[in-house]
Amino acid sequence: MNTKGDITVPLLEGRGLVKAYGPTEALRGASVRLDAGEILAVTGTSGSGKSTLLHCLAGIAGPDEGSVSYGGERLDRLPEKRLSELRRTEFGVVFQFGQLIPELTAVDNVALPLLLAGLTRADAHTRAGEWLERFGVRGQAGLRPGEMSGGQAQRTALARALITGPKIVFADEPTGALDSLASEQVMTALVHTARESGTAVLLITHDAQVAAYADREVRMADGAVVPVGVTA
Amino acid sequence: MSIRHILLGLLAGGPSHGYDLKRRHDERFPEARPLAYGQVYTTLQRLVRDGLAEVEGTDSDGGPERTRYRSTEAGARELAEWAGQIAPPAPFVTNEIFAKVVVSILSGGDPDTYLRAQRAAHMARMRELTAVKTAKGADLATVLSADYALNHLDADLRWMTTTAARLTTLTAEVDSA
Numbered sequence: 001m002n003t004k005g006d007i008t009v010p011l012l013e014g015r016g017l018v019k020a021y022g023p024t025e026a027l028r029g030a031s032v033r034l035d036a037g038e039i040l041a042v043t044g045t046s047g048s049g050k051s052t053l054l055h056c057l058a059g060i061a062g063p064d065e066g067s068v069s070y071g072g073e074r075l076d077r078l079p080e081k082r083l084s085e086l087r088r089t090e091f092g093v094v095f096q097f098g099q100l101i102p103e104l105t106a107v108d109n110v111a112l113p114l115l116l117a118g119l120t121r122a123d124a125h126t127r128a129g130e131w132l133e134r135f136g137v138r139g140q141a142g143l144r145p146g147e148m149s150g151g152q153a154q155r156t157a158l159a160r161a162l163i164t165g166p167k168i169v170f171a172d173e174p175t176g177a178l179d180s181l182a183s184e185q186v187m188t189a190l191v192h193t194a195r196e197s198g199t200a201v202l203l204i205t206h207d208a209q210v211a212a213y214a215d216r217e218v219r220m221a222d223g224a225v226v227p228v229g230v231t232a
Numbered sequence: 233m234s235i236r237h238i239l240l241g242l243l244a245g246g247p248s249h250g251y252d253l254k255r256r257h258d259e260r261f262p263e264a265r266p267l268a269y270g271q272v273y274t275t276l277q278r279l280v281r282d283g284l285a286e287v288e289g290t291d292s293d294g295g296p297e298r299t300r301y302r303s304t305e306a307g308a309r310e311l312a313e314w315a316g317q318i319a320p321p322a323p324f325v326t327n328e329i330f331a332k333v334v335v336s337i338l339s340g341g342d343p344d345t346y347l348r349a350q351r352a353a354h355m356a357r358m359r360e361l362t363a364v365k366t367a368k369g370a371d372l373a374t375v376l377s378a379d380y381a382l383n384h385l386d387a388d389l390r391w392m393t394t395t396a397a398r399l400t401t402l403t404a405e406v407d408s409a
Contacts, residue, residue, distance in 0.1 A: 045393070188366050208389045209382055212358035213366075228352050 009072040011036045011200055012168060014057050016066035026052035027063065028223035034168065039194060039201040041211035044220035050204045051172055053220065057202060058091055058170045059083055088116070092161030092169040092199075096176040099157065100145040106132060106156045107141040113164045131159040135189045151182030158190055162199065169194065172204045180209070187213045235267070235275050240284060240303055240311040247288045247302040250276055263361075263377040276301055284310055329388060333395060347396045354385050354392075361385075 010033040019027040026049045034040050034057075042050050055061040057068055059075045068075045070090075075083060087093075100109045111128035115121065132138045135155040137148075145153050154174055161169050171190065175183035191213050194201050203214055211217050219228050242253050242260070250272045258266045276299075279285035284307035288300045303311070329350060336343040364370065365378035 045397075191366070208355065208358060208386050209362075212355065212362040212382065214359070217355055227348065228355070 009069075010034060011038075011071060012057060012202070013069045014053065014063075014066065015069075017053065017056050017063045017068070018065035019052050019056060019061065019063050025223055027056065027066075029066070030220065030224050031066075032057070032218055032225055034200050034202055036167070037195075037198045037200055038216065039191060039203065039214040041203045041205060041214035041217045042220060043205060043208070043211050043217055045206065048220040049223040050206075050220050052223075054170050054172050054202060054204050058093060058168075059087055060093075088113070089164055090167045092164065092166040094154070094157050094161045094169065094171045094174045096173040097153075100153060100160070102145050105142050105144055106137060106148065106152075109145070109156060110160045110163055113160060117164065127163065128159070131163045132156065134193060135159045136185070149182065150178050151185055154178065154182075154186045155189055158186065158193070162193055162197070165197065166199060168200045168202060170202050170204075173206070174203070175205070175207065175210055183207075183210065234314065235271060236279055236284075237311060237314045239272070239275055239279065240307050241315070243285060243301060243303040244308065244311060247300050249291070249298045249300055251298065253301075260373050261377060262371075262374045263364075263381060279307065283307075327388075329392065337399075344396060344399055347392050347399075351389060351392055354389050358382055358385050 012034040013032070015031050017027045017030045018025070028049075030049060030053055032040075032042070032053065042053060044050050052061070056063045059068070059070075062076060070086065075086075078086070100106075101112070104112070107125060107128045110131055111121075111124035114124035114127060119127075129138060129141060132141050135158055137152050137155045137159070140148050140152050140156070143152075145156070148156065158169075158171075158174070161171075169190075174190065175186050178186060187210055190201065193199070201214070203210070205211050217228055218225050220226065238257060238261075239253055242248065242256050248256070250269065253276075254267045254269055254272045257272075258264075276285065280287065280301070283304060285301050285303050288302045290297050290299050292298070332346060333343045335341070336346060361378045361382050365375045365382075370378075
């Protein structure tokens with residue numbers, strides 16, 4: 001938890017986010033906060049603005065209106081160099097189809113962020129092997145993404161997203177292309193690892209069984225966050 | 233739920249006392265409502281009356297005397313027949329959530345707010361069950377029963393989401409008429 005003076009500052013906060021693509025308003029004043037170490041599910045039907053919200057919060061796209069703050073600092077006021085460093089070291093991102101590099105083996109894919117950060121090839125490979133082990137895919141270390149099952153590829157993508165020790169992992173429908181057993185393995189691996197390392201997760205999903213792995217849920221409809229109802 | 237067939241199934245593994253049957257039932261069906269002792273003994277007596285089980289003997293082990301039961305051949309046949317029979321797929325739609333939404337629409341109530349609150353309660357229960365099944369060392373019976381409940385709650389949720397969307401459409405149609 002970050003603090004500024006006496007006021008508790010959320011790890012990440014989006015306020016009044018508006019984002020349009022041409023005439024289509026994907027976000028119409030969405031607000032959301034994520035605390036350190038929290039696993040938050042953002043749910044809603046297709047087209048409700050979930051992915052656009054993730055893009056704005058992760059600094060991939062800038063909102064037309066509203067603000068995103070990370071540890072109390074507004075992303076839109078950061079120099080591009082600092083923002084790009086944040087995205088590389090403190091944010092991890094996983095999409096529905098892991099976005100692994102097809103020409104590289106699993107271990108090379110996972111080692112890549114460490115190589116970019118300046119580690120030697122030997123060190124990066126040793127640590128990548130350890131992370132593949134944590135996600136139960138060490139046996140697939142020498143395979144390329146096309147030679148793995150969907151679930152193995154997603155667990156490899158998660159290892160790559162978490163290896164730099166990010167503060168937040170943004171996961172956009174990480175199990176969207178998987179059957180229920182593979183989905184369960186991916187979610188269990190993600191949640192256990194995030195809890196062990198204190199990483200916060202912003203999880204976009206339309207699947208309630210996936211959302212049930214999170215600590216909390218916010219629900220979107222028509223580009224805004226709607227009340228989820230009060231449990232008596 | 234047929235308690236007599238479940239007891240026959242537990243007896244298929246070998247003779248047992250009523251107390252052990254209750255304990256084993258609660259272990260095998262961890263998220264189910266625990267069996268009451270009275271229900272176990274009454275059911276065992278009926279199984280004996282119908283020739284599906286019989287008394288094998290009694291043990292005391294220094295404590296109160298306990299009757300040991302075993303399944304009969306007729307019991308084994310009855311069990312095999314029951315286990316292979318299909319369960320009627322939802323013969324009646326009698327669900328409290330469905331009933332509340334319909335009654336609420338009829339009486340001019342607020343089904344949308346109710347559905348949101350119900351959804352939050354369902355999600356909270358799904359988070360509990362997910363934590364139970366993903367806890368380190370959870371056994372297969374626990375995982376299977378949690379999966380069963382999660383899939384049913386998920387089906388309820390999908391119905392609630394569609395219904396909430398239909399309520400909005402319906403209201404819009406009424407308003408524009």
